[in-house]
Amino acid sequence: xxxxxxxxxxxxxxxxxxxxxxxxxxxxxxxxxxxxxxxxxxxxxxxxxxxxxxxxxxxxxxxxxxxxxxxxxxxxxxxxxxxxxxxxxxxxxxxxxxxxxxxxxxxxxxxxxxxxxxxxxxxxxxxxxxxxxxxxxxxxxxxxxxxxxxxxxxxxxxxxxxxxxxxxxxxxxxxxxxxxxxxxxxxxxxxxxxxxxxxxxxxxxxxxxxxxxxxxxxxxxxxxxxxxxxxxxxxxxxxxxxxxxxxxxxxxxxxxxxxxxxxxxxxxxxxxxxxxxxxxxxxxxxxxxxxxxxxxx
Amino acid sequence: xxxxxxxxxxxxxxxxxxxxxxxxxxxxxxxxxxxxxxxxxxxxxxxxxxxxxxxxxxxxxxxxxxxxxxxxxxxxxxxxxxxxxxxxxxxxxxxxxxxxxxxxxxxxxxxxxxxxxxxxxxxxxxxxxxxxxxxxxxxxxxxxxxxxxxxxxxxxxxxxxxxxxxxxxxxxxxxxxxxxxxxxxxxxxxxxxxxxxxxxxxxxxxxxxxxxxxxxxxxxxxxxxxxxxxxxxxxxxxxxxxxxxxxxxxxxxxxxxxxxxxxxxxxxxxxxxxxxxxxxxxxxxxxxxxxxxxxxxxxxxxxxxxxxxxxxxxxxxxxxxxxxxxxxxxxxxxxxxxxxxxxxxxxxxxx
Numbered sequence: 001x002x003x004x005x006x007x008x009x010x011x012x013x014x015x016x017x018x019x020x021x022x023x024x025x026x027x028x029x030x031x032x033x034x035x036x037x038x039x040x041x042x043x044x045x046x047x048x049x050x051x052x053x054x055x056x057x058x059x060x061x062x063x064x065x066x067x068x069x070x071x072x073x074x075x076x077x078x079x080x081x082x083x084x085x086x087x088x089x090x091x092x093x094x095x096x097x098x099x100x101x102x103x104x105x106x107x108x109x110x111x112x113x114x115x116x117x118x119x120x121x122x123x124x125x126x127x128x129x130x131x132x133x134x135x136x137x138x139x140x141x142x143x144x145x146x147x148x149x150x151x152x153x154x155x156x157x158x159x160x161x162x163x164x165x166x167x168x169x170x171x172x173x174x175x176x177x178x179x180x181x182x183x184x185x186x187x188x189x190x191x192x193x194x195x196x197x198x199x200x201x202x203x204x205x206x207x208x209x210x211x212x213x214x215x216x217x218x219x220x221x222x223x224x225x226x227x228x229x230x231x232x233x234x235x236x237x238x239x240x241x242x243x244x245x246x247x248x249x250x251x252x253x254x255x256x257x258x259x260x261x262x263x264x265x266x267x268x269x270x271x272x273x274x275x276x277x278x279x280x281x282x283x284x285x286x287x288x289x290x291x292x293x294x295x296x297x
Numbered sequence: 298x299x300x301x302x303x304x305x306x307x308x309x310x311x312x313x314x315x316x317x318x319x320x321x322x323x324x325x326x327x328x329x330x331x332x333x334x335x336x337x338x339x340x341x342x343x344x345x346x347x348x349x350x351x352x353x354x355x356x357x358x359x360x361x362x363x364x365x366x367x368x369x370x371x372x373x374x375x376x377x378x379x380x381x382x383x384x385x386x387x388x389x390x391x392x393x394x395x396x397x398x399x400x401x402x403x404x405x406x407x408x409x410x411x412x413x414x415x416x417x418x419x420x421x422x423x424x425x426x427x428x429x430x431x432x433x434x435x436x437x438x439x440x441x442x443x444x445x446x447x448x449x450x451x452x453x454x455x456x457x458x459x460x461x462x463x464x465x466x467x468x469x470x471x472x473x474x475x476x477x478x479x480x481x482x483x484x485x486x487x488x489x490x491x492x493x494x495x496x497x498x499x500x501x502x503x504x505x506x507x508x509x510x511x512x513x514x515x516x517x518x519x520x521x522x523x524x525x526x527x528x529x530x531x532x533x534x535x536x537x538x539x540x541x542x543x544x545x546x547x548x549x550x551x552x553x554x555x556x557x558x559x560x561x562x563x564x565x566x567x568x569x570x571x572x573x574x575x576x577x578x579x580x581x582x583x584x585x586x587x588x589x590x591x592x593x594x595x596x597x598x599x600x601x602x603x604x605x606x607x608x609x610x611x612x613x614x615x616x617x618x619x620x621x622x623x624x625x626x627x628x629x630x631x632x633x634x635x636x637x638x639x640x641x642x643x644x645x646x647x648x
Contacts, residue, residue, distance in 0.1 A: 188381065188383070190379050190381050190383035191383055191385060193348075193350050193370075193377070193379075193383065194377070194379065194383040194385075195396070195400075196350070196369070196370045196371060197348060197349075197350075197370045197371065197375070197376065197377050198371070198396055198397035198400060198401075198444075198448070199371035199397060199400055199401050200371075200396070200397075200400040201400070204400045208385075208396070208399075208400070209385055209387075212387045212388075213386070213387055215387075
């Protein structure tokens with residue numbers, strides 16, 4: 001009797017593991033193993049033919065903290081996040097509120113907003129490369145029309161990072177707008193009517209009803225925007241390659257450079273870990289602090 | 298009673314369909330008026346026109362002597378209670394009740410005073426800190442009522458406020474509404490498809506069908522003197538029995554109606570009408586015998602005690618002529634009115 005029970009239980013366990021296997025294999029190959037390997041790599045020195053790699057503890061991190069380029073990149077990334085995240089969220093919200101109103105050609109407008117998201121990053125990068133081209137790019141043409149001098153937007157340290165920010169805002173805002181639009185359409189029209197009857201102005205209604213009800217969406221978008229802020233790399237390849245003189249270099253690009261241009265895998269691994277740590281911290285902060293003040297339906 | 302709300306020949310239709318067409322009605326100050334009708338008859342449109350959520354394409358609306366036809370809802374000094382409650386899901390009961398006062402920038406002391414009064418009146422004092430999702434349907438509708446109390450507006454419009462509640466709560470909230478109206482001396486316009494609600498609550502009923510008013514009057518008048526076969530069948534429980542006039546020898550296209558309480562059994566030879574037993578429903582003190590007859594519907598007998606007649610038995614009926622209603626020029630319609638709740642064509646309040 002107990003043998004039969006044990007057999008049934010074992011069979012159930014085997015079934016369970018069989019069902020888990022595909023996900024487990026995929027996750028191990030692409031998530032667990034790389035994570036562990038990164039931690040491992042970050043603790044060893046860079047191996048050369050003459051000096052094989054050896055355990056160095058936190059030396060790679062120390063080397064990183066002493067690297068001025070690293071701090072330059074961190075600063076760039078903070079500016080990049082600080083500009084693009086609020087700007088794209090606010091623009092997305094305004095566009096969504098506008099597109100949600102009764103407008104003629106509504107679906108056309110929504111489609112137009114969404115186009116930047118559909119375009120491949122590389123194609124979009126090339127488009128903007130033309131826009132920014134000194135002399136005959138659209139910015140210089142417009143500027144020239146008003147008599148402004150030609151500006152090499154991507155070619156000078158003062159403007160390169162902001163030029164990159166602009167491309168990101170253009171791309172992200174349309175994407176985030178779709179989320180806001182979906183959330184707006186779940187707000188029952190009764191609420192607007194109830195607010196109208198109570199004498200709430202359009203501003204009161206937006207501020208006291210719509211924005212609080214959009215908070216879960218905003219939180220979701222915020223997390224996404226944060227992740228995107230450290231994930232950007234493709235535009236840099238097309239537009240600036242991090243230059244001039246590291247003015248527009250962002251963290252992922254620098255990691256890539258370390259790993260595949262300088263062949264310094266340990267430095268890249270150490271930087272990756274730092275990024276992961278900061279991201280985890282930010283996500284925890286968002287979910288534990290902002291979450292509490294958010295109304296979920 | 299002086300007129301408080303006057304609706305004068307108002308039309309609002311979509312591509313010539315639905316809505317209301319050339320409707321006029323008057324609501325007296327302090328009156329409880331129900332707009333009654335089957336779904337799609339335009340009763341909600343009429344209410345939204347009074348509220349200002351819809352604008353009429355023709356006609357005028359006056360409230361308290363002032364022409365409000367083109368004024369926005371907030372300038373009409375009225376409150377609206379929704380079928381879906383329309384509470385703000387992210388706000389507590391307290392903030393829901395005070396929403397209007399806050400956007401109107403009422404002073405804090407006044408807000409607190411009004412809140413205490415309204416919450417006490419609606420029995421919500423202990424729920425002030427809760428969100429709508431943590432309340433039952435009845436409590437939510439009481440929050441919506443409290444919102445109308447603090448507004449201090451003399452006119453309250455209600456759009457099927459009890460439809461989302463179960464039967465037991467419905468009776469309780471119904472009493473709350475009536476008590477509130479009398480205590481605050483409110484003028485109420487109440488939209489419903491439930492004739493029982495309309496009959497029991499209101500001083501005056503406006504019966505609508507197909508975008509137009511069929512009949513208006515006191516509940517007693519509508520019950521005793523229906524103007525059309527539709528009114529006869531829509532008002533009263535059980536509804537009036539209707540039959541083709543030719544069965545009783547009335548010439549021309551005529552429908553004859555009679556309240557079932559006036560029907561009695563007669564010997565087959567002298568009967569005005571012969572029908573067959575369809576089913577006997579034992580109700581305790583008496584038995585309801587539902588009867589079937591071609592070109593007639595709603596025939597039934599209420600007989601004392603337990604009666605168990607077999608199905609198909611022929612029964613002779615006496616229809617006292619003084620209780621017959623002859624609707625001349627109204628041919629007998631085989632199908633009765635469809636009576637149902639408003640279709641849920643918009644999302645309900647998520648909970």
